[in-house]
Amino acid sequence: MKTDPRAVTFSEILRSESFSGEQLKGNRILSYRFPVEITNFEYLAQRLIRENNPVFYFEKPQGNYRFLAIGSIRRFRSGGARRFEEVARAVSGEISHVVQNYNGTPDRTIPLLVGSMSFFPEHRDRIWDEFYPSDWFIPEFIIHESGGKPVVSYQVDLSKPDPERNSVRILRDFIARLNNVSAAEETKTVRYRRIINREEKENWIKKAAGVVESIKKGDVNKVVLSRSVKFDAPEKQQIIKAVLDAGDAFSAGYLFLLKSNESLFIGVSPEKLASFEQGNIHCHAIAGSVTRGTTEQEDNHLGDELLSSKKNREEHQVVVNHIQSILEKYCSRVTVDPVPALKKMSYIQHLYTGISGELSPGVSMFRILEDLHPTPAVGGYPLSPALTIIRDSEQYDRGLYAGFLGWFDANTTGDFCVALRSALYTNNKLYAFAGSGIMRDSDPRQEFEETEVKLNAITSLMQS
Numbered sequence: 001m002k003t004d005p006r007a008v009t010f011s012e013i014l015r016s017e018s019f020s021g022e023q024l025k026g027n028r029i030l031s032y033r034f035p036v037e038i039t040n041f042e043y044l045a046q047r048l049i050r051e052n053n054p055v056f057y058f059e060k061p062q063g064n065y066r067f068l069a070i071g072s073i074r075r076f077r078s079g080g081a082r083r084f085e086e087v088a089r090a091v092s093g094e095i096s097h098v099v100q101n102y103n104g105t106p107d108r109t110i111p112l113l114v115g116s117m118s119f120f121p122e123h124r125d126r127i128w129d130e131f132y133p134s135d136w137f138i139p140e141f142i143i144h145e146s147g148g149k150p151v152v153s154y155q156v157d158l159s160k161p162d163p164e165r166n167s168v169r170i171l172r173d174f175i176a177r178l179n180n181v182s183a184a185e186e187t188k189t190v191r192y193r194r195i196i197n198r199e200e201k202e203n204w205i206k207k208a209a210g211v212v213e214s215i216k217k218g219d220v221n222k223v224v225l226s227r228s229v230k231f232d233a234p235e236k237q238q239i240i241k242a243v244l245d246a247g248d249a250f251s252a253g254y255l256f257l258l259k260s261n262e263s264l265f266i267g268v269s270p271e272k273l274a275s276f277e278q279g280n281i282h283c284h285a286i287a288g289s290v291t292r293g294t295t296e297q298e299d300n301h302l303g304d305e306l307l308s309s310k311k312n313r314e315e316h317q318v319v320v321n322h323i324q325s326i327l328e329k330y331c332s333r334v335t336v337d338p339v340p341a342l343k344k345m346s347y348i349q350h351l352y353t354g355i356s357g358e359l360s361p362g363v364s365m366f367r368i369l370e371d372l373h374p375t376p377a378v379g380g381y382p383l384s385p386a387l388t389i390i391r392d393s394e395q396y397d398r399g400l401y402a403g404f405l406g407w408f409d410a411n412t413t414g415d416f417c418v419a420l421r422s423a424l425y426t427n428n429k430l431y432a433f434a435g436s437g438i439m440r441d442s443d444p445r446q447e448f449e450e451t452e453v454k455l456n457a458i459t460s461l462m463q464s
Contacts, residue, residue, distance in 0.1 A: 006034040006103075007172045010154070013101055014164040028097045029073065029138065030156045031112065033105045036143070036178055038150045041066075042244045044178065045143075049240050054137060055259035056114040057243065058407060060415065061251040064147055067407075069114045071140030073157045076115075079122050079133035087134050088366035094138065095410045109277075110144045110153050111407035113137065116258055116265070116419070118403040119374060120387075125397035127426050130263040141174060152178075195230045201448060207393045208436075208444035214389060215440045222318055223380040223389050226435030227451050228396040233430035239264060242461050249346050249460070254417040256405050265400050267422030268457050270345050273372060273404045275415040276365055281327065281357050285319040286343060287377045287437055288312030288351035291453050303342045303349055311441045316340055316351040319377045323355050326371045331357030347456045365412055369404070378402040378418060378435065399424065401433035421457035432458040 010032055038044055045068050049055045052070040059066035076090045091113060098112065115136030122133055142153040154174070156167045204227055211223045233239070243257045243266050253270040272284040290306040293299030306312055320336065327334045334357040343352035379402070380386025390398075400419050408414030423432040434454035436447040 004175045007168055010171055011168045028099055028158045030158055031098055031100045032154045033102050034152055035105055036150050036152050041145060045244055046240055049259060053261055057257040059247055059255040061247045067111060067142055067144040069139035069142045072137035073140050073155050075137040077132035077135050081121055083121055083134035084366050084370035087136055088364060098410050105151050109409055109413050111142060112409045114407040116400055116403060116405040118400050119398040123397055123399055128397060128399035130260040131400055205444040205448055208438055208447050211389060211438045212442055220385040221381050222376055223386045223438045224378050224435045225393060225438050226433060229432045229455060231430040233425055233428055239425055246461055252345055264425040267419055268461060269417045269420045271418040271420055273416045273418050277413050279359050281359055283323050283355045285323050285353040285355060286350045287319040288316040289348050291348060311439055312351060315437045315439050318381045319375055320353050322376050327357040330360055330363045330368050332360050333358045347460060348453055373404055423458045
């Protein structure tokens with residue numbers, strides 16, 4: 001059988017003087033790129049997600065890129081109050097040992113590390129056992145597609161025994177799998193059954209009313225109270241297909257899928273936590289929402305009402321002020337959109353403000369993320385009393401919900417989204433999550449209906 005020229009080139013690189021003998025004592029990682037032709041990305045991704053572990057799929061339709069990261073050569077998992085510090089220290093050591101070989105491919109930003117942070121520093125429920133509160137890994141393979149042009153990045157641990165023979169064999173096998181793509185498998189329309197807790201609605205409304213009273217007493221200004229709804233889940237492969245096919249319907253946000261062993265965490269988030277590029281940081285403040293109208297006239301009317309709503313504008317401004325104050329600690333200059341705009345998703349519209357800054361030299365990416373997370377949009381304000389109320393009021397473990405996911409490369413470029421409109425699949429059950437920002441003027445029943453609208457993001461995904 002003829003050897004693929006990309007594997008031949010890779011073997012020649014490994015045999016070169018730069019990657020042999022004494023040069024390998026630095027525990028180095030080689031990141032090797034090559035272009036590929038993929039006729040059906042969605043089908044290939046379905047198959048690779050099913051066959052590999054761990055897996056991270058991340059798509060930003062408006063940014064015109066998506067990638068699938070599979071397998072890991074390094075994994076950094078922890079929990080507790082020092083999880084940001086621990087992953088930052090571990091990752092900085094690894095990045096300094098990475099050698100990149102673009103192999104003639106375009107100089108495109110491709111992730112090097114991918115992963116997630118949960119909402120709280122520790123998990124309380126065993127349904128989250130497969131996902132650590134801080135879970136990051138260097139993938140073995142990344143298929144990155146931008147502008148319809150896919151590139152593969154292959155990460156190799158050069159410190160392992162006989163890296164040439166073993167890694168070349170792995171690469172040959174992977175290329176063969178890429179080439180062996182037949183027609184897409186047929187999958188059934190996703191069906192699920194909601195497990196109804198008839199007391200849950202009134203209990204949640206009662207808790208929201210209690211939060212309103214705490215706000216009126218001056219204990220806190222805002223609390224984001226959330227819910228978990230359980231479904232008898234469809235087959236795992238149907239869920240995977242639904243996420244991969246959702247780009248057109250959810251083009252204004254992020255799509256993600258994180259697989260660890262047999263569990264999946266999926267979502268269609270509208271909210272960026274932060275992105276880093278060329279010494280700049282960009283954040284989104286998203287808070288305050290209303291449903292979409294059934295006609296253009298009704299939709300515009302609802303949007304105008306949202307823009308003029310005192311309660312929603314106050315809730316939104318709390319988030320803007322928080323993000324701005326964080327960026328001012330780390331940036332030489334911060335720019336804030338003068339007035340909120342409307343961010344329209346397929347099922348909901350939000351108040352949106354963009355906030356950007358020029359980073360000061362030497363600023364740690366994870367230090368900024370630690371200060372930003374969680375924003376008042378998903379936690380509340382002030383944060384400490386809001387988190388206490390959340391822990392006391394919510395009878396479930398948020399886990400990765402309202403945490404964040406994302407990626408970064410060796411040059412401090414990265415993109416992170418808040419894990420909203422999300423769901424956990426584990427043990428043949430699907431747990432979907434949604435929350436609402438409770439303020440002084442909140443109507444608890446209207447806030448409950450807002451969570452129902454947000455849950456539609458997952459239910460509509462499952463029906464697409």
